[in-house]
Amino acid sequence: MALSIKNNDGQMTGKAVQHPSIIIKPIAKHNGISLVIFGVLLLLTTLLFAQHYWQSYRFAYIFMILLCLVIILVGAVKLFEPAISLYLTPDKITFNHRYGHWQLTWQDIQNINIVAEVVGVERETLPYIGIRLVHIDNIAKNISVRLANRLIHQQQGLIVYGVLHQLMTMEQAQMNFEPFILSTGEHVKGPIAAFLHQSERLSSAFGYHLFLPADSFDRGINEFSQLLKQCKMASSTYQVN
Structure with a gap:
């Protein structure tokens, strides 16, 4: 793509050439958003059920909460990847x-x-x-x-x-x-x-x-x-x- 350049008098002085380019956005960043959303929803669901059955399934809920936090963390790390790879x-x-x-x-x-x-x-x-x-x-x-x-x-x-x-x-x-x-x-x-x-x-x-x-x-x-x-x-x- 060629762009015309004008001086202060409005006269054509030359051309600046903009090279064609291809920008690649990493799929990892999209996966990061999905992981964060999934992790948050799973955590909220776990906390909701834990209010009623905490004493009976305490260790299972602790494991699920830790798993949710790991999923959210992994997703958050992926979100820090550059927008363009x-x-x-x-x-x-x-x-x-x-x-x-x-x-x-x-x-x-x-x-x-x-x-x-x-x-x-x-x-x-x-x-x-x-x-x-x-x-x-x-x-x-x-x-x-x-x-x-x-x-x-x-x-x-x-x-x-x-x-x-x-x-x-x-x-x-x-x-x-x-x-x-x-x-x-x-x-x-x-x-x-x-x-x-x-x-x-x-x-x-x-x-x-x-x-x-x-x-x-x-x-x-x-x-x-x-x-x-x-x-x-x-x-x-x-x-x-």
């Missing part, structure tokens, strides 16, 4: 998280696909879309420190899965806080270094450096995977008019 433009993809964000150009990405592994004779699909980078250096300076630190722990489920299915060893599953050396020779330290080490190990195990959780999408995982692939393909031919 992914922002797609012709030149880049941005992932938003309540702990920060990362951003990459489509040219930084080598491959996008649903994470799946063959277990025995069956193909098991995991609730993630994997992103393989052309070079891991591309993410080093494009991820916030707080998000890198959070993902180290958030991806432990993938680490455990990898160990259980012999995709990585117990030694590889350990966190590595040694400095990470980029291809330029630069040493990266701190949480980002640990995240880069972990990304390399996950890439060796699953074939991807980054993992987008399914609850950060606004549609099915297959449909969203196709959308990302189409965006990457279109980025190479997109030209600003």
